[in-house]
Amino acid sequence: MPGGSRQPLRQNWLNETGSSAVEFALIAPVFLLLVFGAIGYGIYFGAAHSVQQLAADAARAAVAGLSGAERTALATAFLADNGGSYVLIDPDLLTIEAAPSPSDPDQFLVRVSYDASALPIWNLHPPLPLPDRTIRFASTIRNGGV
Template sequence: MTAFPVLPRPARRPSPPGPTLLREERGAAIVEMALVLPLLLMLLTGMLVYGQYFMLAHSVQQAANDGARAAIVGLDAADRSAVATRAVARSLQSVSGSHSVAVSETNEAITVAVAFTAPPDSFLRSALVPSPTNVIRSRATFELPVD
């Protein structure tokens, strides 16, 4: 049986004279985290804010499209406006917030405009990052068939 030779420990170098605080590395991770953590939190909050904004903007645009598409079946302008308003409300029922619908009509087209206001507890009203407006407006136009 062979034994491994035991090597002597290398001698420690003497520390250079001067303040030891500049050479100390034990608190470096805490300082780095204190510098990086606020930026990371702002980045993550920004992702949540703009993710919610894009989701709401897509939902409002889809609601305007649904309203314009549904309005085509109305018999007169009042009926088309009522049908479009119901279609928009049905499309936005799963999204919390308030909305208003405006239906305008010409001889060639019906335009449905939707304005959606985000609720006060929404991420869009976060003060940590600059956020887009809390009122999202969208419109859709459907051309009427020419007689």
């Protein structure tokens, strides 16, 4: 019976018991890359937001100063006292530059930098484009707070 031998072969082609495993094997790497990428970038953006907030808060603290030197001391003291209380920030990796603005003598400029090398986003290096390892933000206030 020549036709009878083709029947089981056709049934094997229609058998779909392993298709879910094959689909999972094809989709899982892409899915995991997206999930871990979202987590990594979320952590990075959270740290960036904290650095931005630190720069703004240090500038606000400097408003109380009467001179450029006093404003610099106030901004630096604020960063030293409060840098560790911001989310995802290691205070030892923060640097601050606080000085009167070179372009406008009526303004005071606070620049905060953070070395983000310790964040887990750098473990995603091959497949994703990565941001700069140093997060920098600046904030300007008007002298006297007006």
